[in-house]
Amino acid sequence: MSMWSPWRGCKRCSEGCKYCYIHKGDFKRKVYTSKIIKTKDFEKPIEKCKNGNYKMKSKLVYVCFSSDFFIEEADEWRKECWKMIKERSDLLFLFLTKRIDRFYDCIPEDWNDGYDNVVICCTIENQKNADYKLGIF
Numbered sequence: 699m700s701m702w703s704p705w706r707g708c709k710r711c712s713e714g715c716k717y718c719y720i721h722k723g724d725f726k727r728k729v730y731t732s733k734i735i736k737t738k739d740f741e742k743p744i745e746k747c748k749n750g751n752y753k754m755k756s757k758l759v760y761v762c763f764s765s766d767f768f769i770e771e772a773d774e775w776r777k778e779c780w781k782m783i784k785e786r787s788d789l790l791f792l793f794l795t796k797r798i799d800r801f802y803d804c805i806p807e808d809w810n811d812g813y814d815n816v817v818i819c820c821t822i823e824n825q826k827n828a829d830y831k832l833g834i835f
């Protein structure tokens with residue numbers, strides 16, 4: 699299993715964010731969570747060794763566990779991520795989102811041409827959100 703955090707930081711968007719582990723950890727380290735920043739690992743899936751092989755080898759890649767892959771602040775960056783995900787069709791990319799209602803704003807134009815290597819999980823924390831989000835999901 700690999701972790702890929704192309705950006706970090708997040709903003710609360712629902713009741714389920716109340717006990718967010720990222721905010722909690724950042725608070726202890728005095729890090730301002732609401733500032734969304736690209737990380738040095740942005741291009742991690744396509745980084746290569748000197749011999750030309752990809753560095754990232756493990757099949758399953760957990761994406762954006764220090765943020766939300768569908769957060770608004772990353773709209774411009776996400777396009778590059780989709781390209782990398784498509785390039786690495788040999789890997790399986792999995793992420794969770796609390797923003798499934800942004801799905802159509804966040805998928806790439808060629809979504810129907812590939813991306814079988816993407817698993818999207820939707821976090822639903824209460825009945826109100828189940829009623830709202832499950833239909834979209």
Ligand code: SF4
Nearest residue numbers: 708709710715718796
């Ligand atoms: S969406 Fe997830 S990471 Fe972002 S604030 Fe809510 S619980 Fe935390």
